[in-house]
Amino acid sequence: MSQTVLAITEQSEGRFRKISYEVLSEAKKLAGQLGGSLTAVVLGSGVSDTDVAELKTYGADTILVADHPDLAVYTADAYVNVLAAIIRDRDCKTVVLGSTSCGKDMGGRLAARLEAGLAMECLSAAAEDGKIMVSRPMYGGKLIARTAIEADIRMVAMRPKAAQVTRAEGAGQVEKIEVDPGRIRTKVVDQQLATGKVDLTEADVVVSGGRGMGGPDYTVIENLAAVLEAAVGASRSAVDEGWRPPSDQVGQTGKVVSPNLYIACGISGAIQHLAGMSSSKVIVAINKDPEAPIFSKADYGIVGDLFEVVPVLTEAIKKIKG
Amino acid sequence: MPKVEIFVFLKQVPATESIIQVADDGVSIKTEGLKWVINPYDELAVEEALRIRQEKGGTVTIVSLGPAKADEAIRTALAMGADKGLRIDCRLNQYDSLATARILAAVMKERPFDLLIAGYRAVDDDYHMVGPALAELLDIPSISMVIEQKIDDNTIRCRCTVDGGTMDVEASLPALITTQRGLNEPRYASLPGIMKAKKKPIEVLEAGSLGIDADRLEARVRIESLAPPPERSAGRMIEGESVEDKVNQLVKALSEEAKVL
Numbered sequence: 231m232s233q234t235v236l237a238i239t240e241q242s243e244g245r246f247r248k249i250s251y252e253v254l255s256e257a258k259k260l261a262g263q264l265g266g267s268l269t270a271v272v273l274g275s276g277v278s279d280t281d282v283a284e285l286k287t288y289g290a291d292t293i294l295v296a297d298h299p300d301l302a303v304y305t306a307d308a309y310v311n312v313l314a315a316i317i318r319d320r321d322c323k324t325v326v327l328g329s330t331s332c333g334k335d336m337g338g339r340l341a342a343r344l345e346a347g348l349a350m351e352c353l354s355a356a357a358e359d360g361k362i363m364v365s366r367p368m369y370g371g372k373l374i375a376r377t378a379i380e381a382d383i384r385m386v387a388m389r390p391k392a393a394q395v396t397r398a399e400g401a402g403q404v405e406k407i408e409v410d411p412g413r414i415r416t417k418v419v420d421q422q423l424a425t426g427k428v429d430l431t432e433a434d435v436v437v438s439g440g441r442g443m444g445g446p447d448y449t450v451i452e453n454l455a456a457v458l459e460a461a462v463g464a465s466r467s468a469v470d471e472g473w474r475p476p477s478d479q480v481g482q483t484g485k486v487v488s489p490n491l492y493i494a495c496g497i498s499g500a501i502q503h504l505a506g507m508s509s510s511k512v513i514v515a516i517n518k519d520p521e522a523p524i525f526s527k528a529d530y531g532i533v534g535d536l537f538e539v540v541p542v543l544t545e546a547i548k549k550i551k552g
Numbered sequence: 553m554p555k556v557e558i559f560v561f562l563k564q565v566p567a568t569e570s571i572i573q574v575a576d577d578g579v580s581i582k583t584e585g586l587k588w589v590i591n592p593y594d595e596l597a598v599e600e601a602l603r604i605r606q607e608k609g610g611t612v613t614i615v616s617l618g619p620a621k622a623d624e625a626i627r628t629a630l631a632m633g634a635d636k637g638l639r640i641d642c643r644l645n646q647y648d649s650l651a652t653a654r655i656l657a658a659v660m661k662e663r664p665f666d667l668l669i670a671g672y673r674a675v676d677d678d679y680h681m682v683g684p685a686l687a688e689l690l691d692i693p694s695i696s697m698v699i700e701q702k703i704d705d706n707t708i709r710c711r712c713t714v715d716g717g718t719m720d721v722e723a724s725l726p727a728l729i730t731t732q733r734g735l736n737e738p739r740y741a742s743l744p745g746i747m748k749a750k751k752k753p754i755e756v757l758e759a760g761s762l763g764i765d766a767d768r769l770e771a772r773v774r775i776e777s778l779a780p781p782p783e784r785s786a787g788r789m790i791e792g793e794s795v796e797d798k799v800n801q802l803v804k805a806l807s808e809e810a811k812v813l
């Protein structure tokens with residue numbers, strides 16, 4: 231049986247997203263355990279050779295470049311058609327991708343097409359006697375499931391920030407391949423993308439504001455986020471009030487984040503919110519109510535008015551960051 | 553297009569405020585005492601279907617794969633205003649996500665439809681997969697994580713959330729969309745709605761009657777054990793004379809102890 235592990239990379243604004251390196255690192259580990267090689271695939275239009283060569287330093291033995299005008303913007307149809315053909319032609323039995331918005335959109339389709347076993351939102355993966363074992367959160371993070379993927383083709387979708395990025399040396403053979411994106415039934419008519427902004431799920435630091443913000447003015451939060459190069463999050467209450475867009479919501483019915491540092495400001499710490507952020511490495515809570523449940527999960531808590539504490543914190547961090 | 557034939561895929565799940573405990577078998581959850589609700593994303597799907605029906609006419613059918621208890625959730629959707637229900641009987645979480653999609657696809661192959669609406673995820677198993685997999689099996693386009701939609705003639709145009717922003721995407725019907733928070737505010741069932749729902753039909757099918765090969769329903773993804781994540785314990789409350797004092801202690805702790813600055 232071929233033991234080629236396929237890593238599906240993602241780009242944005244012409245650069246590899248961080249999830250791509252995480253996917254490669256986890257795939258490299260699996261390839262090692264399976265005694266196989268690592269193939270990375272890059273899909274896009276006008277992909278440059280020099281850019282993709284970088285993947286070699288994350289252990290890619292083969293780098294497939296699928297370059298086609300129809301792959302310039304992501305569509306599930308085109309990506310699934312191209313990837314399914316690659317997986318079949320190259321006899322890849324293990325596929326690693328990111329549990330990103332694209333990964334979630336195409337993962338289910340690709341798995342259905344290939345009759346593959348797919349686990350989304352994986353925290354880790356390992357090859358163990360013929361199956362791939364993953365651990366993944368369920369019930370919005372309230373439980374962790376050790377899950378076996380037992381199928382001819384096994385697909386692992388890594389949750390952003392779960393895998394450790396590790397450098398490794400691969401042969402890095404670049405191969406341009408002919409691809410047929412096929413019929414594309416969805417048409418992207420417009421995009422509203424924040425350029426240069428870190429996505430919540432990929433950010434190393436997240437600063438969130440809840441109902442304690444008292445209104446849509448998030449300036450104090452944004453200022454703190456700016457000095458920390460952080461992404462801004464929100465509780466559901468703040469989203470329901472219309473102060474922040476739904477894409478900013480952290481929690482069981484929002485995004486699950488696991489940054490190195492999570493700063494919750496004016497958030498009480500409801501179970502649904504905790505589900506979305508309790509895998510953060512360090513949690514800081516700022517809340518004027520000393521009884522707020524958030525403090526029971528926080529590494530550091532400050533009781534106080536966020537409008538007084540946060541600006542002082544911003545200045546203090548500005549100082550040490552120089 | 554005059555009328556829209558809509559099917560909504562709905563799963564009954566434990567309420568999100570529930571404390572979830574692992575059952576003695578180690579692979580399922582304790583169900584006693586849990587409050588069960590419509591998966592919140594599927595509630596958005598029901599609401600959106602009702603709004604489309606109101607504008608265009610047509611019927612809204614609720615489809616759920618689950619045990620008899622799931623009839624409660626279907627009934628709630630009927631009380632919100634859906635026309636009829638269809639339940640494919642199985643044990644709680646008997647099938648993995650691909651098998652679920654396969655069963656739902658087999659049901660849909662027999663029925664004419666214009667629009668299918670699923671949640672983008674079920675908040676119990678969090679598979680994030682059934683909607684797109686179902687669309688693939690039915691060979692129709694799908695649009696994920698929709699926060700706004702509009703149907704004109706035969707085209708559905710959606711705004712959906714993607715990492716880093718939103719995107720406007722179009723497809724021809726029949727199509728499947730998955731819901732994302734922000735799409736709408738689901739209505740509550742009214743008292744007359746609840747009364748009416750009692751008379752609305754819920755058809756029950758057996759998965760075995762759908763003519764799917766048993767080996768295609770075998771789990772490809774199987775839970776071997778479930779456990780709560782490591783418990784986070786309360787850390788340190790930072791006491792101090794003034795805001796400046798507290799902040800200085802915090803910054804010191806973050807840079808020297810926690811090493812995250």
Ligand SMILES: Cc1cc2nc3c(=O)[nH]c(=O)nc-3n(C[C@H](O)[C@H](O)[C@H](O)COP(=O)(O)OP(=O)(O)OC[C@H]3O[C@@H](n4cnc5c(N)ncnc54)[C@H](O)[C@@H]3O)c2cc1C
Binds near residue numbers: 482497536537
């Ligand atoms: C189906 C369902 C799904 C849900 N999913 C989510 C989810 O994904 N994410 C989520 O977050 N919630 C979710 N919720 C909602 C959740 O139950 C809580 O209602 C919500 O998290 C509360 O938000 P909050 O902490 O901002 O507001 P509140 O609970 O109102 O807390 C506000 C806090 O701010 C503090 N405060 C007020 N003013 C100040 C000030 N000036 N300075 C400092 N502190 C101040 C208060 O002491 C209080 O603790 C869900 C609920 C349901 C029913």
Ligand SMILES: Nc1ncnc2c1ncn2[C@@H]1O[C@H](COP(=O)(O)O)[C@@H](O)[C@H]1O
Binds near residue numbers: 562593617677679681
């Ligand atoms: N047992 C089920 N019955 C009906 N619909 C389901 C079922 N399981 C999942 N779905 C649909 O698929 C969506 C995504 O679920 P999942 O892939 O399990 O996260 C849900 O929001 C439902 O719309």
